[in-house]
Every structure is written in C-alpha cells, then in structure tokens.
Amino acid sequence: MITAIREVRRAKGMTLDDVARACVPPTTAQTIGRLETGTRTVSVAWLNRIAAALGVQAADLVTLPDRVEIAVAALLDPSGAHAPRQPATIVPPSAAPEHVAVSVQAGVGEYRAGDQIWCARIAPDRFASALNRDVLVPRPAGRFLFGRLIGREGPEPAGGGGKLHLLPLGPGSRQQVVADPAWIATAVTLVRSL
Known part of the structure; x- marks a missing residue:
C-alpha cells in the first residue's frame, strides 16, 4: 500500500518524534520512519493509530490514483515568502460523517x-x-x-x-x-x- 504519511506529517509541521509521541500508545520515531518509507508494512491498525496522532482521517494517509494533492510552492512567515527546502504537498480537506x-x-x-x-x-x-x-x-x-x-x-x-x-x-x-x-x-x- 502506498501511503502519504510523510506528506501529511510534513504538512502538519510534525517531526517523526512528534508523531511517535502522539500515538496511543506511544511508539518510536524509527517505527514511524519505517512505516513512512515502506520498509515496514502498514496495517490498518497502524494507519488508524497514525491518523489519530496526526489529527486526520485514515483515508487521508492512503495515496489513491485520483486523489488531488496541492504542491507547496512557498512557505510564508513574518520575513516573507520562501521556497520550501524539500518538495511538499498539502492534502485538501475532506469531509467526515460528523x-x-x-x-x-x-x-x-x-x-x-x-x-x-x-x-x-x-x-x-x-x-x-x-x-x-x-x-x-x-x-x-x-x-x-x-x-x-x-x-x-x-x-x-x-x-x-x-x-x-x-x-x-x-x-x-x-x-x-x-x-x-x-x-x-x-x-x-x-x-x-x-
């Protein structure tokens, strides 16, 4: 399964350690890194756990062929607009049943x-x-x-x-x-x- 864990994590401004600590129960940054890169298989349980830690729906972490992602062209702060150091995308909001x-x-x-x-x-x-x-x-x-x-x-x-x-x-x-x-x-x- 191809996931967008890394993209969503970066869009949220969180480190691997931030996500690992926010998981219930907490895990390690190394484990999150392995799940992001695909060196460890992402189960549905892990997907739900990471989604909760990131504050998104589990579906937001799965890359689908028809899914639209928006490329981040610039980062804005008080000193102005700057190009990102690494390519990044933003996941458009999606509605939930509630x-x-x-x-x-x-x-x-x-x-x-x-x-x-x-x-x-x-x-x-x-x-x-x-x-x-x-x-x-x-x-x-x-x-x-x-x-x-x-x-x-x-x-x-x-x-x-x-x-x-x-x-x-x-x-x-x-x-x-x-x-x-x-x-x-x-x-x-x-x-x-x-």
Missing part, C-alpha cells in the same frame, strides 16, 4: 460573505472541549445559534449537556443561554475564496 457546514451569507464577526465554516458535531460529554471556540448549537423548531461558547453549567445529572452560555458574533450582541442541546458542532475548518 461534519456539518455553515454557509456565511453576510459578514459577521471575523467571517466574510461566501465563507464556508466546517463544523464537527460533538456529544454532550465533550462540550467542555469546545469552550472559547465558535460553535453551532441546534435550537427548537429548526433554528440554530452560532457563536463563541463562553461558559457551561452542568452537566445535568441525567447526562445532558447542561446550560451553555454563548456570545453571538454580531456587534452589540448579548449573551444567550441554551439548555441541554442534543449536540453542538465546533468550527474546525474555514474555507474562504479570495
């Missing part, structure tokens, strides 16, 4: 008209991980609230999400409280055309 999207119709907060915000749905037991992040929260009658999660009370004894305190993004907006939503979705990817 993803939902928000299509921005008019500028609000730091978002512009035409932006697409990809959000990952999370269950009530993980709501605390979304504190200080932009989230989409379902409300009754097919309505939603999108804003910064600034506080959480609970969880409720029945296992609900408790009360969530959100600050909508518009100027002069007041804090809103939503009780026990079934799920929320954390903003994870911004797709913006220039």
Whole structure:
C-alpha cells in the first residue's frame, strides 16, 4: 500500500518524534520512519493509530490514483515568502460523517460573505472541549445559534449537556443561554475564496 504519511506529517509541521509521541500508545520515531518509507508494512491498525496522532482521517494517509494533492510552492512567515527546502504537498480537506457546514451569507464577526465554516458535531460529554471556540448549537423548531461558547453549567445529572452560555458574533450582541442541546458542532475548518 502506498501511503502519504510523510506528506501529511510534513504538512502538519510534525517531526517523526512528534508523531511517535502522539500515538496511543506511544511508539518510536524509527517505527514511524519505517512505516513512512515502506520498509515496514502498514496495517490498518497502524494507519488508524497514525491518523489519530496526526489529527486526520485514515483515508487521508492512503495515496489513491485520483486523489488531488496541492504542491507547496512557498512557505510564508513574518520575513516573507520562501521556497520550501524539500518538495511538499498539502492534502485538501475532506469531509467526515460528523461534519456539518455553515454557509456565511453576510459578514459577521471575523467571517466574510461566501465563507464556508466546517463544523464537527460533538456529544454532550465533550462540550467542555469546545469552550472559547465558535460553535453551532441546534435550537427548537429548526433554528440554530452560532457563536463563541463562553461558559457551561452542568452537566445535568441525567447526562445532558447542561446550560451553555454563548456570545453571538454580531456587534452589540448579548449573551444567550441554551439548555441541554442534543449536540453542538465546533468550527474546525474555514474555507474562504479570495
């Protein structure tokens, strides 16, 4: 199997050691290197383990013939744009089953008209991980609230999400409280055309 482990790792700015330490359970940099180069066979279990360490889907690590990759032409930092020292590619984002999207119709907060915000749905037991992040929260009658999660009370004894305190993004907006939503979705990817 041909993998893109090295390309994805480099695109994420991680070293072999970073990936090895992020694996559960941790492994060695040498093992990750052997899996990258193909000197050690990559099993499905290893693929899933490395994907989790890199924060991508396992499918992102498999090179498919029809897969589009984008060549990195330059690296940008405060001193300007520079050519990369080694060839690199970027793996385009791919949707996962837990993803939902928000299509921005008019500028609000730091978002512009035409932006697409990809959000990952999370269950009530993980709501605390979304504190200080932009989230989409379902409300009754097919309505939603999108804003910064600034506080959480609970969880409720029945296992609900408790009360969530959100600050909508518009100027002069007041804090809103939503009780026990079934799920929320954390903003994870911004797709913006220039």
